[in-house]
Amino acid sequence: MDKILRINMSGANGPEINTVSLGEYKGLGGRAMTSTIVAKEVPPTCHALSAENKLVIAPGLLSGSAAAMSGRISVGCKSPLTGGIKEANSGGQPSQVLARLGYAAIVLEGKPKDDTLYKVVITKDDVSISPANELKMHGNYDLVEKMKTQYGDKIACISIGQAGEMKLGAASIAFTDMELRPTRHAGRGGVGAVMGAKGVKVIVLDDTGTAMRQPKNPDAFKEANKAFVAGLRKHPVTGQGLPAYGTNVLTNVVNEAGGYPTFNFKQGQFEGASKISGEAQAELENTRGGEGSATHGCHRGCVIRCSGTFFDKNGRFVTKQPEYETVWAHGGNCGIDDLDAIALIDRMDDDFGVDTIEMGATIAVAMDAGLAKFGDAEAAIRLVKEVGQGTPLGRILGSGAAVTGRVFGVERIPVVKGQSMPAYDPRAVQGMGVTYATTTMGADHTAGYAVTANLLSVGGTVDPLKPQGQVELSRNLQIATTAIDATGMCLFIAFAILDQPDTFQSLIDLINGFTGLSMTADDVTNLGKSILIHERNFNKAAGLTAAHDRLPDYFKNEPLSPHKITFNVSDEELDQVFNF
């Protein structure tokens, strides 16, 4: 990881490939890399689809090494959805592969002169870019199949579906998983639209002939990794809950807590929750069996293994095991309690390349607009299908909840900075409300996952229904998360490192063993803070102010059942989140 691949799509004679040294970006990975490049090189006021925007794809600091859980990848740009800076994070294979190929980042710059669509192929010895108009308006699944046929099954792919080509606000970037399927996505913020605006359909990676990245201090690294893995296995969430049920283990937990947004954030509990819970999903998957139905990792080196495979009743592959957020977005939030329908929509989302959270929130808004009835799974499927077809209605929906709300005159739109809220009602999980409101990313759960102390008694306990302590909780989580997002580590390690000081220490030892540095916990915190400051400054210059660090007014006025509670962290408190 000693170089950056820059592809200038504006080149006079077509795209120009430049491999450059790291320079001032040396030592950065993941979100630290993407946010630093974007903050330094992208004019904050530019149009997100313009030549001035850049799409940065960066493996984490530890990606490509033997460090467990280090396969996350960051995608950064100015977001067409939020108008601010964006880091969207994904699992899948490309992070490890790209890191092994030696690239600390791919930067797509400029804009092609015409509507030619390009394909990038990166191997150990070569980088090429060539027109690939024959791939136009392919879904991710078809596309990856074609790449497999052409380049063999040792590849990993980074690609966009129809939504990215149409430059829609909900468009994601797909990353292939260990089964070479386009199931993992940098979902949020419309990053796929930026890749579409750059005219790049797919980046094919082949790390044949490369080796694992070697640590500076192999013994310390190896020992730290062992302790780190043991710590993950010991913690009940990372060692038991997630491996057994996947992320969807949360459905019953959040629903019980009255924080499960139902019918477009109108109530905090869903009657059909148990039918779509992780437990029900695991039972269904176990009954149906099929290869890969047991939980497994989304990338090499994962030891939590919260992923799985969803087969239909005839044993045919449908999609990866839908994640909690997806099951909520297309399930409870739309009043749908049918796992097969949800899985089918998940497959469609992955194929068209749209964020499942944004799409689910959008369908619920469309239901509020009267386009379909809550609970009508067939109608939801029909609506999502329109996105792939690129009809006017499909383009509206694919532009996300905020645009859909505007086009259909709906008032209750659960977005912050234009991005849809995920699966925790901020009134019943007020720490999440603080994160939604204040993160640089627009409403986002991963940015500062206060569900930990609010509902799971992980890393302490903070009453989810009271404002007290939420700002501090969210602040600390946002800082820690930002640092983790720089390492390439899966965020789920947070459960163990928040609760087990020795596991946190082994993470630091792992970083130090790999890099040869002597970082302390404070250094990690300072890294998180410095990235956040870059991001905040970008957003400020782009026009995002304190007024944008707010939830929509109705969360402050409309009490949520069953707790009959409103969001009551004050504006003044929200403005203290970045006071560090």
Place this chain on the structure above:
Amino acid sequence: MDKILRINMSGANGPEINTVSLGEYKGLGGRAMTSTIVAKEVPPTCHALSAENKLVIAPGLLSGSAAAMSGRISVGCKSPLTGGIKEANSGGQPSQVLARLGYAAIVLEGKPKDDTLYKVVITKDDVSISPANELKMHGNYDLVEKMKTQYGDKIACISIGQAGEMKLGAASIAFTDMELRPTRHAGRGGVGAVMGAKGVKVIVLDDTGTAMRQPKNPDAFKEANKAFVAGLRKHPVTGQGLPAYGTNVLTNVVNEAGGYPTFNFKQGQFEGASKISGEAQAELENTRGGEGSATHGCHRGCVIRCSGTFFDKNGRFVTKQPEYETVWAHGGNCGIDDLDAIALIDRMDDDFGVDTIEMGATIAVAMDAGLAKFGDAEAAIRLVKEVGQGTPLGRILGSGAAVTGRVFGVERIPVVKGQSMPAYDPRAVQGMGVTYATTTMGADHTAGYAVTANLLSVGGTVDPLKPQGQVELSRNLQIATTAIDATGMCLFIAFAILDQPDTFQSLIDLINGFTGLSMTADDVTNLGKSILIHERNFNKAAGLTAAHDRLPDYFKNEPLSPHKITFNVSDEELDQVFNF
């Protein structure tokens, strides 16, 4: 004008009518009234379609009196298009009528519980509101015909078409003209969507039995009015250009100057300009003849008489004489040089209730997106038709240029604060660029009409292609305009009062004669400043910052032919506009 009519649409047993005294709003008219009420009573962060927003309709300070040109009316609210405060201004009869009925403002508040549509009828003795679901999805023309049948032809109407009912961002509010046709519109900022959200289809006004409002000092008033009218008749613009050709007299002027935005702001001159100029239009109208084809006023008491009537080749009424901005928006900006097509679209816009500027800018963006070819009038007609039909595509287009750009992934969107620029390219008329960027209203020409000194040598001369002097010019015009918008005076008086100090003095005498006050020129300036400060504060609290007081980046990067010039007033200078 000693009372305010407040209608609370949220009433437990249906809408509640309250007539209240002026209280703290005493002495305010027009924009001073609307902006003060909105700034005081509407939470800046509320959703524009929510119960918390208010729609304020206010005649000017002099409306309903014998003062010439005093028939403008202001509509205020939080704008669904810009997210900031809005004052949209219209001609037509309702200002005079409402003022004679004694109302200084109508305030629509709250939100109905269901989707019942209401009709308000105001006479000398009574105000009533009743369900009128039979009027749902009527165009303004049909609607007004029905009202005429029901209430006679002495009425004036304030209404929304289909677009307002659908709560679209480009939705206008129609005001009937002297011929009782819905041809005058408070067009900008989506005020019609707010009326739609309030569930009010039409306000029928009947001033039978009322008298003209009487001045405090009749002799001084009468004398001032005489001098004022003489001043207007003496000035070449208000005495000759506008009466002869209407506002469309500008087409040749602006095109000559290279500031006529053509093909979605891609060049500054349009080859077909002469075919759609005011001169060509007047010739066509004169040839075709028909009742009212000569120019006349849009309201009682107008002496400039820039309005007219457009008949088709068979002598059938089509629409009022399309205004310069409309002819540009649906003409040159879309590459269309066919006055009949433009007139037909103008009629459709008025009927559906959409802002012609926003719609024209939107169609041009749609053309850039490939939905139609520039110059294809039939396609443009088809696209606008979709708006009235409320198809998904129609709803996209009716939501304005910014939303259309997002849905179709178009990068070059000529908006500021989400509102489309009017008919002067800010690169070739840099003073207008300053106004577009900085006005509290989103891109708007009337807010500070720098065309005066930039192109017309009215009120001085400032080189349109240079940044020097533009900030001061725009600042002074914005202050003066805001004050004029409070009086109910047509903005076109500005030509005469800018050039003729004695005409300016007679305006002040007119105000003093009417109100019994002793205002000075400084007082008028201070009134303008104080309203602007209210508006700026509202916008700031709503989240609009210096970053929103900017033109889209491409105006700074993309040179405009024929002058090969970019917008080059610096950000630092723009930030000085409100430094007073």
